[in-house]
Amino acid sequence: MLSKTIKYFARHSLSTNVSSHARILEGFREAIGNTPLIRLSKLSQETGCNILVKAEYLNPGGSIKDRAAFFLIKEALDKNLIKTGATIVEGTAGNTGIGLAHICNALGFKCVIFMPDNQSKEKIDILRVLGAEVTTVPVVPITDPNTYNHHARRYAEQRENAVWTNQFDNRANRHGHYCTTGPEIWTQTNGKVNAFVMSTGTGGTLAGTSMYLKEKNSKIRTVLADPPGSVLYNYIKSGKLDRTDGSSITEGIGQGRITQNLQDAPIDESLFINDQATVNMVFKLLCEEGFFVGASSGLNVAAAVELSKSMPKGSTIVTTLCDNGQTVRVNEKNEHIFAEYSQWPPFLTDSTFDLTAWRKHCWVNQVSLPTQDPQLYYKKNYTSYPICKDVISLINSIYNMKTNIAKVKYPELFAQKIRKIFNYNNTLYAKALEQVILFTSRENIKPLILLSL
The missing domain is CATH 3.40.50.1100 (Rossmann fold)
Known part of the structure; x- marks a missing residue:
């Protein structure tokens, strides 16, 4: 029987109502x-x-921080603090820097970002791809003169045609909202x-x-x-x-x-x-x-x-x-916390889980995953995993998990381990770009779905 949500989707197409205010944006x-x-x-x-x-x-930069980034730079321009070819400097842990980098590219400005060294490598990589100059500094209390924010301020003060946008205490930020x-x-x-x-x-x-x-x-x-x-x-x-x-x-x-x-x-x-x-x-x-x-x-x-x-x-x-x-990526400090809360099945989170025994059971019984036998196949709260049509699909799904939600720190190395256990080679892995993993837990009976992105 179809749920109300599915029936709703079946009855309704995508909206074609275009606002009278719609126009080409500059x-x-x-x-x-x-x-x-x-x-x-x-x-x-x-x-x-x-x-x-x-x-x-x-927003075009991918987050709410585009708004603040725009108004921070706008204020500097309105006050004649910068001119053509300016350098925009900020201390940020992520999205504000991304927004600033986008706008700097659009205006022909240089973007310099200081951030704490506990941030994920992915954030740093994104900023550098956007053309920002990124410097990481050790995490220290806010009162310490060596915080990433103070580094940003000093950098701007020491250079001509540069401004520290100061997102935390510059009220152009809240004025934008x-x-x-x-x-x-x-x-x-x-x-x-x-x-x-x-x-x-x-x-x-x-x-x-x-x-x-x-x-x-x-x-x-x-x-x-x-x-x-x-x-x-x-x-x-x-x-x-x-x-x-x-x-x-x-x-x-x-x-x-x-x-x-x-x-x-x-x-x-x-x-x-x-x-x-x-x-x-x-x-x-x-x-x-x-x-x-x-x-x-x-x-x-x-x-x-x-x-x-x-x-x-x-x-x-x-x-x-x-x-x-x-x-978003989970940094090393937070990874185990997210994994614990996320209720992933033990073959992703439990290093003691017996993958070899699990493989033998699947192979002998010609089933995708065990639905009974709890002592062998799950620990803690996990019950059954009716998650893929076959084992290959499961491996493909794991192999293609490259987001933080998967909690696989090194996807390629993890995939090699799985391939070795199941005696499969690389040629089977291209099939699973759209695989869906579904699993349940005893405390959370509703299914959780993970798209392999």
């Missing part, structure tokens, strides 16, 4: 913003509230928005958007969502800069101080969202709503769902999908 600059506001169907049905997300990964994100949400909801909730790093998006929405309707609830290890949850609650326990797998959100962008922002309340809730929501969005997003977006939506518990039925809650999960 270059990278005009492509920033005006992102869709999307209703998450299943979560809205489950919560009884309209859970709406701004699809910020559709006051001018764009806030008005877009207000217009797209026809003014019928009851709450805005999201996590924050610089404070720009949350502050600027909240300022605009509060001016339009002071009754709109504005809520800060915070991960472990940050001071912002307690600051909003009590005014004290007390860190919550632990650390987080999320990157670029949470904070140890109050930035100038966040200072005096009209934030009503805060929510603490742990990593388990964040990762669960990342998978829920992928498997049930069809959106592949990063951890910060998962945290935002988890916060929206949590907030819905204290909102009247039918309320409209807005948050953001900050970026696309395809650009």
